[in-house]
Amino acid sequence: MKTISCCLLSALLAGCVSPPTEISNLSVPTSWQNVGDFPTGSASQDLGNWWSSFGDAELTRLIRRTYDKNPDIRSGAAAVRQAQAQREATASTLLPSLGYSGSAASGKIWNRDASDSAIRAYSADLTASWEIDFFGKNRQAVAAADSGIAAAQADLNATRASLAAETALAYFQLRAAEAGLAIVRESIVSQEETTQLASWREQAGEADGLEFEQSKAALESARAAIDTLEQTVAQSRNRLNLLAGETPGTLKVSAANALPQPRRSLAIGIPAETIRQRPDVRAAGFRWLAAIANTRSAEAEQFPSIGLSGSLGIDSLSSSKLFDPETVAASVIAGLTGPIFDGGRIRANIQVQDAVEEQNYEAYRKSILTALSEVEDALIACQRTESRIATLEKSVSAARSAADLAARKYEAGVIDITQVLDTQRSQLSTERDLLTARLDHSSAYVELYRALGGGR
Secondary structure, eight states, rough: OOOOOHHHHHHHHTTSSSSSSOOSSSSEEESTOOOOOOOOTTTTOOOOGGGGGGGGGGHHHHHHHHHOHHHHHHHHHHHHHHHHHHHHHHGGGSEEEEEEEEEEEEEEEEEETSSHHHHHHHHHEEEEEEEEETTTTHHHHHHHHOOOOOOHOOOOHHHHHHHHHHHHHHHHHHHHHHHHHHHHHHHHHHHHHHHHHHHHHHHHTSSSSHHHHHHHHHHHHHHHHHHHHHHHHHHHHHHHHTTTTTOOOSSSSHHHHHHOOOTTTOOOOHHHHHHHHHHHHHHHHHHHHHHHHHHHHHHHTSOOEEEEEEEEEEEESSSGTTTOOOGGEEEEEEEEEOOOOOHHHHHHHHHHHHHHHHHHHHHHHHHHHHHHHHHHHHHHHHHHHHHHHHHHHHHHHHHHHHHHHHHHHTTTTSSOHHHHHHHHHHHHHHHHHHHHHHHHHHHHHHHHHTTTTOOO
């Protein structure tokens, strides 16, 4: 185990804002516990198009469509623009401000002889002010805004990664349900043959009505599974439409594709590299940095504020003399202001920011622990599902042989129908278990890609 020092956070958040000087009680392992036979050493692989490793053009098309039209991605992009605009507004406090005003007034003066005379007065003013950020209050606010931009961009990348994974999982669910339908329909064909044979045996007096009723009950039970699977197919298609930002039925998904299986070409880097690649970890880190900057900005309010202001004024009773040098008055003022007694407001604000900073630190720490745990869980799932598939493939082969043998023996009158139905149910069950294991295996790889920071 090694402690994550400022060097790691600096690499994690490189190019945006300065990292804090100390990170304590935060550690990551130097290697994965459950890496198994996954290759290692690819420290900074590009996982931006991880779904192409499944070799399914339809999956790629759906994820691209999701990236183009999903409302969450568009909302995230708007959040980035908002953060950028907020940064510009905050940065304006570092620059002087200029303003102007102008006026014209008219009136009457009453003379002693009861006569009156009209007068007009004109004025124009140009003002300037600048707060010298001697103690860094405004600079820290800008630093917080910079971190806010980076956090918003990381949030957008995290949304993209999550949506790519959710689209893949929904697509795999669709393909698994379609494959399940094929398995059930194939089983129904066998059970229809068995039911027909039971009917003939009953008519020939070779068996009683119990065998026919048992086979018919098993057949109808298998048929009932079709409704459940067709429901899953329809709902999975609707889910894909939703992820792509479309109304149900708008986005067409081709039918009858096989369930995509992952390739064993994924190389696993060291845990520290995963932390650098995870957009949610980066977002949490940037929010922590923003909180640190806001704390420093709040602390700077304890110190005096130095400001410069100036004005250039013009007053004249004649518009023709408005810019006459004799009508111009100018002034420059330097001011120093600072708190003496504020009822504890500044101290309370510092305490508030300290608490916010601590919350963001713990959120950052939790994001790292979550990332490490998710990778380990995904590695375990990838290996266990692969082992389960190998076992179930043997079970399916044996179940098919048993079902074929039982059918022949029943047709020859050697066994009763109970054994035939048992072997048919066993075959159907193991084939569906194998399909579920393959779905879990593909899904585990999706979760591994997501855990490694894929889709950014």
